[in-house]
Structures are given as structure tokens and as C-alpha cells.
Amino acid sequence: MSERREVAVVGGATVKFGVRATTWPELAQEAGLGLFRAVPALAAEDVDSLFVGAAEPERFAFQSHVAPLAAEQMGLTPHRILQRTELACASGQSAIRSAYAAIASGLSDVAVAVGVEKMNLPSMAEANTAMACVMDRPWDGVHGATAPPFFAMVAQRHMLEYGTTEEQLAAVSEKNHRFANANPSAQFHEKTFPRDKLLRLPLVAPPLRLGDCSSMTDGAAAVVLTHSGLVRRFTDSPAWIRGTGQYSDFHNLANAGSLTDWVGLRRASAEAFRSARITAADLDLAELHDCFTISEIVEYEALGLCPSGEGGRFVADGRSDRGGDLVVNPRGGLLGCGHPLGATGIAQAVEVFEQFAQKVDPRRQVPDPHWALVHNLSGSANVHSLMVYERGG
Amino acid sequence: MSERREVAVVGGATVKFGVRATTWPELAQEAGLGLFRAVPALAAEDVDSLFVGAAEPERFAFQSHVAPLAAEQMGLTPHRILQRTELACASGQSAIRSAYAAIASGLSDVAVAVGVEKMNLPSMAEANTAMACVMDRPWDGVHGATAPPFFAMVAQRHMLEYGTTEEQLAAVSEKNHRFANANPSAQFHEKTFPRDKLLRLPLVAPPLRLGDCSSMTDGAAAVVLTHSGLVRRFTDSPAWIRGTGQYSDFHNLANAGSLTDWVGLRRASAEAFRSARITAADLDLAELHDCFTISEIVEYEALGLCPSGEGGRFVADGRSDRGGDLVVNPRGGLLGCGHPLGATGIAQAVEVFEQFAQKVDPRRQVPDPHWALVHNLSGSANVHSLMVYERGG
Numbered sequence: 001m002s003e004r005r006e007v008a009v010v011g012g013a014t015v016k017f018g019v020r021a022t023t024w025p026e027l028a029q030e031a032g033l034g035l036f037r038a039v040p041a042l043a044a045e046d047v048d049s050l051f052v053g054a055a056e057p058e059r060f061a062f063q064s065h066v067a068p069l070a071a072e073q074m075g076l077t078p079h080r081i082l083q084r085t086e087l088a089c090a091s092g093q094s095a096i097r098s099a100y101a102a103i104a105s106g107l108s109d110v111a112v113a114v115g116v117e118k119m120n121l122p123s124m125a126e127a128n129t130a131m132a133c134v135m136d137r138p139w140d141g142v143h144g145a146t147a148p149p150f151f152a153m154v155a156q157r158h159m160l161e162y163g164t165t166e167e168q169l170a171a172v173s174e175k176n177h178r179f180a181n182a183n184p185s186a187q188f189h190e191k192t193f194p195r196d197k198l199l200r201l202p203l204v205a206p207p208l209r210l211g212d213c214s215s216m217t218d219g220a221a222a223v224v225l226t227h228s229g230l231v232r233r234f235t236d237s238p239a240w241i242r243g244t245g246q247y248s249d250f251h252n253l254a255n256a257g258s259l260t261d262w263v264g265l266r267r268a269s270a271e272a273f274r275s276a277r278i279t280a281a282d283l284d285l286a287e288l289h290d291c292f293t294i295s296e297i298v299e300y301e302a303l304g305l306c307p308s309g310e311g312g313r314f315v316a317d318g319r320s321d322r323g324g325d326l327v328v329n330p331r332g333g334l335l336g337c338g339h340p341l342g343a344t345g346i347a348q349a350v351e352v353f354e355q356f357a358q359k360v361d362p363r364r365q366v367p368d369p370h371w372a373l374v375h376n377l378s379g380s381a382n383v384h385s386l387m388v389y390e391r392g393g
Numbered sequence: 394m395s396e397r398r399e400v401a402v403v404g405g406a407t408v409k410f411g412v413r414a415t416t417w418p419e420l421a422q423e424a425g426l427g428l429f430r431a432v433p434a435l436a437a438e439d440v441d442s443l444f445v446g447a448a449e450p451e452r453f454a455f456q457s458h459v460a461p462l463a464a465e466q467m468g469l470t471p472h473r474i475l476q477r478t479e480l481a482c483a484s485g486q487s488a489i490r491s492a493y494a495a496i497a498s499g500l501s502d503v504a505v506a507v508g509v510e511k512m513n514l515p516s517m518a519e520a521n522t523a524m525a526c527v528m529d530r531p532w533d534g535v536h537g538a539t540a541p542p543f544f545a546m547v548a549q550r551h552m553l554e555y556g557t558t559e560e561q562l563a564a565v566s567e568k569n570h571r572f573a574n575a576n577p578s579a580q581f582h583e584k585t586f587p588r589d590k591l592l593r594l595p596l597v598a599p600p601l602r603l604g605d606c607s608s609m610t611d612g613a614a615a616v617v618l619t620h621s622g623l624v625r626r627f628t629d630s631p632a633w634i635r636g637t638g639q640y641s642d643f644h645n646l647a648n649a650g651s652l653t654d655w656v657g658l659r660r661a662s663a664e665a666f667r668s669a670r671i672t673a674a675d676l677d678l679a680e681l682h683d684c685f686t687i688s689e690i691v692e693y694e695a696l697g698l699c700p701s702g703e704g705g706r707f708v709a710d711g712r713s714d715r716g717g718d719l720v721v722n723p724r725g726g727l728l729g730c731g732h733p734l735g736a737t738g739i740a741q742a743v744e745v746f747e748q749f750a751q752k753v754d755p756r757r758q759v760p761d762p763h764w765a766l767v768h769n770l771s772g773s774a775n776v777h778s779l780m781v782y783e784r785g786g
Contacts, residue, residue, distance in 0.1 A: 004499045023531070050641075058451040064526040065481035065644075065772045072644040079660060081494070082641045082776060083487040086477040088458035094476040098491060101474070105498035106397045107637065133457040138416070244500065248443075248475045251458075251465040267472060379458045383475060 005227040007103045008238035008392060009096075011039030012223035012350035017338045018187040020218035024061035024118040025073045028052075031114050031220035031343075032074030041234050042110075042224055049081040049108040050074070053095035053115035055088050055341035059130035061118045070114055074222075080108045088134045089291065090376035090385040091115065092221070092345025097387065099225045100241050109230060114222040115346035127216060134379055136252045145253060147291065148213060150380045152205035155294035157259045159207065161309065164297065166207055168312030170198040172293040173211040175321055176329050180336025182363035185347070187217050187338030212293040217338025221346035223353065231392070237357040239349070239372070243276025243388035245269060250382050265302035265377070268384040272373070276388035280304045283326045284369035285355060287348035289377045290333040296320075299375060300328075322366070330355065330364040348374045349387075356391040398620040400496045401631035401785060402489075404432030405616035405743035410731045411580040413611035417454040417511040418466045421445075424507050424613035424736075425467030432617055434627050435503075440617070442474040442501040443467070446488035446508035448481050448734035452523035454511045463507055467615075473501045481527045482684065483769035483778040484508065485614070485738025490780065492618045493634050502623060507615040508739035520609060527772055529645045538646060540684065541606060543773045545598035548687040550652045552600065554702065557690065559600055561705030563591040565686035566604040568714055569722050573729025575756035578740070580610050580731030605686040610731025614739035616746065629786070630750040632742070632765070636669025636781035638662060643775050658695035658770070661777040665766070669781035673697045676719045677762035678748060680741035682770045683726040689713075692768060693721075715759070723748065723757040741767045742780075749784040 013034030015027060022030070036042060052067045063069065067084040071077065081102050085094035092115035102108035121127050128146075135141040135150075158164045174195040180186035193201070193211040201210040224234065231238045247268035250256050257263055273279055280303050288303075290296040297311035305325065306314040314320060320328035331337060331351040334344060352372040354360045372389045406427030408420060415423070429435060445460045456462065460477040464470065474495050478487035485508035495501035514520050521539075528534040528543075551557045567588045573579035586594070586604040594603040617627065624631045640661035643649050650656055666672055673696050681696075683689040690704035698718065699707040707713060713721035724730060724744040727737060745765040747753045765782045 056451050056457050058449050058523070058526055059457075062522075062526055063530050064449050064452075064479070064523070065528075065776075067480055068641045068644040068772060068776050069529060071641050072648065077640070077642055079638075079640050079664065081490065081637075082480070082639050083491070084479040085491075086457070086479055087460055087475070097474065098476070098478075098494070101491070101494040101498045101500050104500065105494045107494050107497065129455075130451070130457070133451055133455055135458070136462060137456050244474075245472075246475050247470070247472050248461045248464050249470055251461040255465065271472060379461060383458075383461050 004104045005106060006240060007100050007225055007227055008231050008240045009223045009225050009349055009353050010231055010234035010238050012353050013038040014185045014221040014347045014350050015219060016185055017217050017219035017340060019120045024057055024063055024116060025069055027118055027218060027220040028070040028114060028116045029073040031222040035222040035224060039224055039234055044075050046110045047076050047112050048079055049102055049111040050076055050078040051095040051098045051111060051113045052084040053092035053113065053342040053346060054084055055086060055091045055117060056130045059133065060121065060127060070116065087383065088378035089341050090345055090378040090383065091342040093374065093376045093385045093387060096345065096349055097244060103225055103227050110224065110226045112222055112224050113346055115343035116220040117340035117342040118218050119216040119340060120218050140253045148205040148208060151292040151294055152208050154259045154298060155207050158294060158298065161260055164312040166199055168316045169212055169293040171316045172290060172296045173198055173335055175315065176290060176333035176335040179330050179364045180332025182361035183332045183337065186332045186336045187215065188336050208292055214291045214334035214339040217340040219338060219340030219343040221343045221350050223346055223349050238392040239353045239356050239389045240392050241387060242390045243272045245272030245386045246384065248383040253380055260298060261308060262298055262302040262381055264382065265299065265384040268386050269303050272386040272388050278371055278388065282371045283373050284371055285327045285330060285366045286373040287331060287351055288328055288375045290329055290335050291339060296328065327366045330366055345376050352389050397497045398499060399633060400493050400618055400620055401624050401633045402616045402618050402742055402746050403624055403627035403631050405614065405746050406431040407578045407614040407740045407743050408612060409578055410610050410612035410733060412513045417450055417456055417509060418462055420511060420611060420613040421463040421507060421509045422466040424615040428615040428617060432627055435617055437468045439503045440469050440505050441472055442495055442504040443469055443471040444488035444491045444504060444506045445477040446485035446506065446735040446739060447477055448479060448484045448510060449523045452526065453520060463509065480776065481771035482734050483738055483771040483776065484735040486767065486769045486778045486780060489616065489738065489742055490637060496618055496620050503617065503619045505615055505617050506739055508736035509613040510733035510735040511611050512609040512733060513611050533646045541598040541601060544685040544687055545601050547652045547691060548600050551687060551691065554653055557705040559592055561709045562605055562686040564708045565683060565689045566591055566728055568708065569683060569726035569728040572723050572757045573725025575754035576725045576730065579725040579729045580608065581729050601685055607684045607727035607732040610733040612731060612733030612736040614736045614743050616739055616742050631785040632746045632749050632782045633785050634780060635783045636665045638665030638779045641776040646773055653691060654701060655691055655695040655774055657775065658692065658777040661779050662696050665779040665781050671764055671781065675764045676766050677764055678720045678723060678759045679766040680724060680744055681721055681768045683722055683728050684732060689721065720759045723759055738769050745782050
């Protein structure tokens, strides 16, 4: 039987997210430079494996085979494992999970997971084609079922079933953009989406307005992971990976179940909590996939943070804010930081590491956090991916 | 410390490779049906994880987020790990390596690795764009440095340095197309490229002719892997994974070293043999990445099967054929089977499994094989990926 090695994130860095006048390779390089600056004890020769999270460089950056490209840009020569992982909006977390498995199995000792996405192009027509590829293209994508209309349907249905209001959606946006104020890597800030104007912003897909939607963003982030035998070489405050869960129950929208009860997330989180031997009530902070405001509300419910239908009230009552039950998206979320697909999952892990080290801006620091959850959905919320972290010391 | 679980391939299936009038999802489905037919003891509920090897569905099939798409088509609901891995021409092997790490670590018990590529499109202009994305696009790809001219340069240089001849290149083509005759899944056969006409076929990139090049192919293949505790449930002839090695030393061609001495392959194979505790001399069969005839010749040398410069003579003397030192590419290779990028590495593993079970066509069966090597290169031979298998019984 397996005596799995314990694995921790021992450092990380995030580039400035936004509309960046840089290429895909430059973003990878910038994340690498940031990582080596953030982890002074790390030398390039220490890194035996590299996992690259990237959703669609083939369409966004006209570049495939990005794993060796990232390695070259970061000054790494992986000699154990090198690969790119893709799971659309969860590509970054997939890279971390791969690094986790590689180190836990003993196939790798020190691995870097880097996430990169360059989404803004001179012509956004190509970018829109790329986004339509994420859904089941012949059945759903070509009929216009991209992310905004899908999540708008979720919101409409949640309003119908539970009386969720536009004000409750706006409460998610207000919270996450407020946290983004305190995150220098974030693309947006409170002044981009002032709280008193959220309900008057243009509609993207009713009822979702501009402030309810994450954006097409250029960004990159990197973390380094190792096993218990080497952790202390790199940090005094490791973020231990204690649990993981994923679930996929459909792809074609015709096979979807309830729009408002994400059964896949219930299953994936049950496995994540089981493997970490905790419950949702133990969490001090959670980085949840708020690609749209409604997503975060449905996620509260599927994670068991509140009963079904009460997610809107949960955020409006401040229970996912500082001073509440737990803090959700202190980084600023996808709404505040932007959503460079492959980078998001890695940037969330960087946030967990820095929160545990208690070195983020005091306006977003969670007091003395011990357990953290990271969640990404992908596609039409048909796949859910989660990791549970425990603070070491 | 880690007591890694032992992992084996316990079954597999390959669809008919060629120019197929089927879509990407249909190819995934066909591979899944083949797998369940080939492994009668396998139930969909047994499979906790799915790893999808696919190089460029975003460009070839206008589809991203292919992992849940493949899961749906194969009737699987992965509840541990689901992801797609990409490493251009080595994407399939990357999926197997990921499954290996996941099972070895205990994160998965039974995993499927499926490789799918649909490369033939009504207009091949899009397919050519896709292939140009594999190289460093702004520096190399846009200047025409795609695969055929790159490997033509390797061949020219090898001829200049060592006196390698067109006849020796043709000997690789003849051998692999002859083996493909005995493989019903292969795209090409000896009669497509008759041995007495090989040196008169049209030039693709001098000195490489049509018979020296693998092709754009539609195909899919799947394997199932598990740990020692469950192997006997599925097969009496497991193919144990005993070693793995990868190396990446450059991406931009300006950073390449020798064209004819593939240092990355020397390093990756040293690691693969070290981890398996064997030497090249122990191998009974090898599935080598013969994307072009010259590749197989350079690979003999970097693997240490013969001294530098003697790869041409090695094949011409029949030392990589039945009755020689070992049998290279009994499946028919990429030259004979075609090269559906993400499927190739999986189809090679299926061949190893079936060779060990001694159930392939007698014209390609290696007598009583015990050790097998699978090799894939990707890009401009800048990344090398290897796995070593041992026959169980």
C-alpha cells in the first residue's frame, strides 16, 4: 500500500493581471522571475518538473507545445516531468494537482506549476472563437451557449426558484471588487465598479450586468511545491495540500441536471473534505470560482456553507466577508482580478500561501487562517475541481 | 519516504487510424467502446480518473475542454482526477505518465488514458496553421520551420557528418511499412509505399521523400491502468511501468545544440533506464518516435543501441528487425500507422501490452518479449519522453 508523501506549496508569485502589452512567453518569464524573487532559496537546478496550466494558447496566442516554451522562458530544464495540463477555466488548478500527484508518488521532488493565459488580442474575434470552443461546440457553442448566457440562465432560474435578487448578486460584486482594492495584482478595483452604480451598469446577459462578469484577462502565476523532507529549505509557512476532489458529470448541455443545484460540486467537495478530514465549517477562507456573481452564490449552497436557496442572503448578510463565517475571495476573486484562464487556479494558490504567511495587505488579510479551500469550475459548471490546504508552521 | 505503488497497463484498444469520416467526439467514443470490449472485466464505475492526451483539438477540431467531452463520450464519470495533457506529439504518453503518477501516489486506483486526434479537415489550411503552432511560432514557425524542413536538416547533417545514405533512410521506411502490413489499425501498408519505389517517391523536403514522413492522421487509442492490488481483476498479462524519463533542453531553435546528437534523449533515456534498473541492451522491443525515417536512426544512436553515426548501418543490417538486437516499431511505427498526435503514445502502449500478451499478428509478434521501451519526441526533438515496461505474468 501507498504511504503517500506529504506535499506543500512553499512559495509563489503572481504578475499584474490586466490588458497587458506582453506576449505569452513574456508572461511566463515574468511569472518565473517573480517566483525566484519570492523564494530566494530556490535555484533553477532544484526544479525537476514543470507543469504548465494553459487553457487555449493555440487560439489566443497561436502557440501549442507551450510546456517547453515556458520552461525555456523560466530558465528551467525539467528532467523528470514536463507537461501542460488543460481543463479550460480550471487549467491552473490541474497543473497543481499534477504536481501534487508527481511529488506524492516520488516521481518528482521539487516541481513548479505555472499558469499563463494571454487572452487579449488585437482582434477579439479570434478570442471569441476561442471561448466558444470551451462549450460542446457543435451542440451548444455554435448556438451561442457561451459562458455569459449560460450563467445568466442559472441566475434567472435561481431568482425564480428562490427569490434571489439583483441586489444580492451585486453584494458579491461589491465584496470582491472591494477586496481587489487591496490586491496590487488585480485588474479591477472598486472604483472601476462603484458599489452605488452596480445596478445601473450595462446588461451583458440579463440579469447579469458588467459588474457581475469576470473578464478576458492577460496574466500568469507560479507556485513551487515540494515534499515534507524539503519544505523547510524554502519556507517556514508551507501550505500543505490535505485534500483534493474533482467531478465531471456531463459536457453536452442537454445532459445537464439542475441549473441551480450543482451536484458535481456537491460530489467533488464531499471527496475533497473527506480526503482532508474536515468539513466546510472548518474553513477560514475559500477562493471560489466567481466567474459570475451567481456562481459564487450557487457555490455557497453546493459546498454546504448555507442551505439551498439561501446563497443570496448569505452574502448580503456578510457571512462570506470579514467577520462572517469565513472569508470568500479575499484575493478579489475572478471578478476583481480578472480571469486569465490558466493563471487563475495558480493565483488562487498563491493567495492561500500568502494568507497563511499573513503577509498580504491588511485590508484583505484573513485573521490567523488555518484551513483554506480553492475551487474552480470549468465550462458550463460541468466540471468542479477543489483543493484543501492546511497552514503549516 | 514514499513506498510507491506499482502500476501496470492492464488493457487497451486502438481504433482504425487513417482519414476518417468521424468527428473528435466519435473517435473518443470508438476508443472507449474498444477498451471496454478488450477488457471485459472493466466496468465504467471502476474508472475513477480520466487523462486525455490531445495535442491541438482547439485548432484541428474547434474544441477545447476536451476532457469532460471525452468522459461523456466514453460513458465515464471521473470522480478523482480528470484532465487533458498536452505535449504536442508526446501528448498521449503524457496522459499515461499522469495516470501513472496518480495511481502510484494513491490518488487514483483505476485510471483510463485516452488519446484522440482528428487532424484531417475539409480545408487543410487550418491544419497547417495548427502544425506551425507546435514550433516556437514567432521565431521559428512563421519562417517555415515546421517539422519536415527541420527533420530534413537533421538528415542532411547526418549524411554530411556520417555518410548516412538515402538507402539507409529507406530501410527504416521499408521495415516499418512491412510491419504495418500486419497491423489492421495502421493507416498505410507496404503496398502504399512499395520498397522498390521508395527512392523514387516525390521529395517532401530533401532528402526526405513521401515514404520518409509520417502523416496527418485521425485516430484514437485508450489504455486502462491500475495498481498491483487490482491488476489480476483485469488481466493475466500486465505491462508494468518500471521506468520513466523526460528531458527538455530548449524550445527556440536558436538555442538548440547538435542536430544529430540528441542530448535530451541521452539524458531522458539515462533516467528511464536508471529508474527501471536496466540498460538499453536489455530491451526486446522499442516503440520509437519515427515521425521521419531519420528520427529513428538518430534515436538508435542517442539510446546507445549503436555508436554515433552508425544508425544507418544498424537498420540496414537488420539489427532493429526481427532476428536482430531488438525489434523497433513492430506496430508499424508512425510511418506505417500514421501519427494522430495525441493518440500515438497511447497506441504504442497498447502495442506493448499486446506484444507482452503475445496476441498480435505473428508477422509482427516479437518472440517472448520481456522489456519494452516507448519513446516520443515532440516539437523539434527538443523534448524527449520515455517509459519502460516489463512484462508480468
